[in-house]
Amino acid sequence: MRCLHCGTWAFKLLCPVCQKQLLTPKPSQRVLLNGLKVNSFFAYDDIAFLLHAKHKVYGSFIFELLAKHSFEIFAKTFHFPEKILAVPIDDRIKDGYSHTAILAKALKSDSIKPRYKALQATTSYSYSGQSLAFRKSHPRRFVCKLPKNSKVILVDDLITSGQTLLEASELLKKFQITPLFALTLANANLN
Numbered sequence: 772m773r774c775l776h777c778g779t780w781a782f783k784l785l786c787p788v789c790q791k792q793l794l795t796p797k798p799s800q801r802v803l804l805n806g807l808k809v810n811s812f813f814a815y816d817d818i819a820f821l822l823h824a825k826h827k828v829y830g831s832f833i834f835e836l837l838a839k840h841s842f843e844i845f846a847k848t849f850h851f852p853e854k855i856l857a858v859p860i861d862d863r864i865k866d867g868y869s870h871t872a873i874l875a876k877a878l879k880s881d882s883i884k885p886r887y888k889a890l891q892a893t894t895s896y897s898y899s900g901q902s903l904a905f906r907k908s909h910p911r912r913f914v915c916k917l918p919k920n921s922k923v924i925l926v927d928d929l930i931t932s933g934q935t936l937l938e939a940s941e942l943l944k945k946f947q948i949t950p951l952f953a954l955t956l957a958n959a960n961l962n
């Protein structure tokens with residue numbers, strides 16, 4: 772097959788040169804209005820072409836590759852005195868897999884346990900390309916199936932306006948659940 776980035780022949784989705792260049796994390800952090808810290812591993816522009824391929828047949832392989840170079844490394848160095856839950860945002864299966872579930876799975880460690888299908892949206896608006904006003908007036912309306920008093924890491928593929936993570940974290944607090952922080956693959960708004 773050809774490298775998805777440069778087009779040279781490669782045995783994997785990305786050739787070794789592109790893999791090194793693109794999959795070396797560039798961490799960034801944003802703090803949402805309610806104080807939730809959102810840590811991202813990549814700049815959106817660097818991996819946008821990979822994220823756009825998420826609905827192709829090899830979409831799950833792309834997310835596994837990205838997760839291996841980000842979430843999995845994070846989990847190896849993260850320790851916490853009690854077990855915490857990694858909760859993928861709206862991990863409904865689409866095109867045969869859930870991209871946020873793949874990311875949460877990569878966090879599995881002695882301290883972190885993935886908890887699937889615990890925070891699903893009941894609306895299905897596409898936020899892609901929409902304004903903040905649209906996002907605010909069309910909430911995801913999550914249903915929370917997490918145990919009370921649990922501590923969680925929220926997991927999503929992308930942070931753009933931060934509206935989804937803001938809504939999710941505010942809902943958790945109503946159920947006496949502590950969102951410790953959020954992790955996303957990419958930050959689409961570095962300014």
Ligand SMILES: [Zn+2]
Nearest residue numbers: 774777786789
């Ligand atoms: Zn390449």
